[in-house]
Amino acid sequence: MEINISARNLSVSDRFREYIADRTHKVEQLSHKAQSFDIKVTRHDHSRTSGPEDQVELTVFEPGHVVRAEAHAGDKFAAFDIAFGKLTERLRRAADRRKVHHGHHGSIGTSELSAHDFAELDIRPVDADVLLGQAKVADQAEAEVDLGESPVVIRRKEFAGTPMTVDDALYHMELIGHDFYLFLDSETSKPSVVYRRKGWNYGVITLS
Secondary structure, X not given: OEEEEXXXXXXXXXXXXXXXXXXXXXXXXXXXXXXXXXEEEEEEEEOOXXXXXXXXXXXXXXXXXXXXXXXXXXXXXXXXXXXXXXXXXXXXXXXXXXXXXXXXXXXXXHHXXXXXXXOOOOEEEOOHHHHHHHHHHHHHHHHHOXXXXXXXXOOOOOOOOOEEOHHHHHHHHHHHOOOEEEEEEOOOOOEEEEEEOOOOOEEEEEOO
């Protein structure tokens, strides 16, 4: 496994490199097919408030998968420990999911999941009224915030729409540590989103 360390606004000491090297074996234990492990360290200067803060971003590249985690702390060692804890937990979940996936000899299709009310994955289809209600509340909250002359910044990202099942989309969402994941449903060929709800519940939204 290749290890890549990069830094911004600070230098990386040999001690920090050794600190990382002593812990990379755990990544290899949890991810036998890991191709590279990227560590990015950034120092943010908050001198007007709380002083400098270090951000550590960790990325493990596997064939067809990316696992990410990041954290902020007062120094890079503490930030790395926090991020590394998140990363190893996601790698462990990914390994467990692969075991379950192989044990069932295939993924569960959307029609089969919906027929059982998504019981297998504890997913609940979104209620349109609830979604509209949440959007209305969000709009009201935004209307109450005085942004002054601040410009509106819209960031656009475009990814290849690789068809996958709901189960695979949840798998990818867990790997990158996001609360939602946009994907192309392989069964319906429709754009869909899986998202995290309270606890270990999930939801799925599909465009008609």
